[in-house]
Amino acid sequence: MKPSRTMIAAGLVAMGLSASVLAQDQKLRLITWADYVPADVVAQFKKETGIDVEITLSNNEEMISKLRATGGAGFDLAQPSQDRITGPQQEFALYKPMDLTKIKSELFLPSMLDATKKNTTLAGKVYGLPHIWGTDGLVVNTKLAKMGDYPDLCKSDVKGKTAVRLKRPTLLAFAFAAGKDPFALYKDPKAYGALMDEVGKTMIACKSNVKFYWDNKDQLLNGMRAGEIVGAMMWDTGGWKLNNEKSEIQFIAPKSGALGWIDTFAIPAKGRNDAAAYAWINFNMRPEIAAKVAGSAGNFTASKGADQLMDAKLKAQFASSFPESALKNVKWYPAVPAGIEEIEGRVLDRIKAAN
Structure with missing residues (x-):
């Protein structure tokens, strides 16, 4: 058939x-x-x-x-x-x-x-x-600046010569540097919002120190290479890469703790x-x-x-970069509860819009 x-x-x-x-x-x-x-x-x-x-x-x-x-x-x-x-x-x-x-x-x-x-x-x-x-911390040109913690990016002697990302890790880093534990407030949105508002005020006051808010790694690495940026909040391997090229550029685990991801x-x-x-x-x-x-x-x-x-x-x-004490002080990111990033987003928008 x-x-x-x-x-x-x-x-x-x-x-x-x-x-x-x-x-x-x-x-x-x-x-x-x-x-x-x-x-x-x-x-x-x-x-x-x-x-x-x-x-x-x-x-x-x-x-x-x-x-x-x-x-x-x-x-x-x-x-x-x-x-x-x-x-x-x-x-x-x-x-x-x-x-x-x-x-x-x-x-x-x-x-x-x-x-x-x-x-x-x-x-x-x-x-x-x-x-x-890996971690986020400070990358510093040690010939041009001295830094040990995130607020040093806001010192008067490095005005217009620093860089950070306008993202949540920067807010968290400055919160820890202020002696607070933002992760401990994840389950209390009101208290977390109040802390982020305070960090936002600090970041706005620091705005004149920021040469640029970096969006891509090449922009940041090239700024450090040229000496246009003397200190930045950056990922560890970016700092080590630059250190291979110029020994004076070093990744430093901040006093308040590197952020671990x-x-x-x-x-x-x-x-x-x-x-x-x-x-x-x-x-x-x-x-x-x-x-x-x-x-x-x-x-x-x-x-x-x-x-x-x-x-x-x-x-x-x-x-x-990580002697035993610095490694023990790494602040590992816990899970982010729903709604937390909306709070951070509003603060980041205010920082971006501020003069």
Whole structure:
């Protein structure tokens, strides 16, 4: 019996669907930060698994915005910071719970894995695993200025020669420098708002010291290289990069504490390829792979043993910037509750608009 046209059409549709599913299985759609996905790591992953990696570069705000707009669709794996998971998850349900049976937990530093699981747990379910970590502090040209804490960016002798980001980390840093603990007020929006208002007044008074509010790293790095900026609130590896070029530029852990962040692995709610996502996570946490990623990002990772494979100069710079007392004083970002960023946003808008 000859097949009918209907049967042929159905067969062709089925073949098309099978091809589509197969193509889907062979691609990982990753939204992540710059420098977290070196080309040689992508090539090795493709060689070992047959899976292509489609990369979209982003940041915390954009990740939340993109996933919120699609209800958690469009990507198979995302890399938000650990403090940006439970709040958006509670409000917008952007992620799936992690299936911890598919993770090779022995590849992670136990303390960092446990801490991140705790900070990304909502209603008993874990939504994030640790990957890259680092800190924000002060980067200072020690030949041109002396600084030990964030308020030193506002001293009269460095007027017009400093830079910060007009973002929430700057508000938090100045709050800690004022002797307050903003994280302890996360559950008291009224008290948190009052503290942010005070920090906002400090930042407005400091505005004449700011050469520019930096938006991209090249702008800031080039300003430091040229001597146009003598001190800035900056990420640690930016300072170490500049230190490689000019020894007088140093990253300093502020007296009130550097701010510590952890960027994670999280699986979007409507991701299509969880298998590829888990394969990528386990692949990236292998020490030899993690060391390559760390070399590209310039930061340390949560991979157990990867630090032993990292660049000796970077390890020495880390040890210089973070004696034991400074490392113990790092203020690690906890999860951000819903509504907190709206309070900060209003304060940041006032600072921006002030003359």
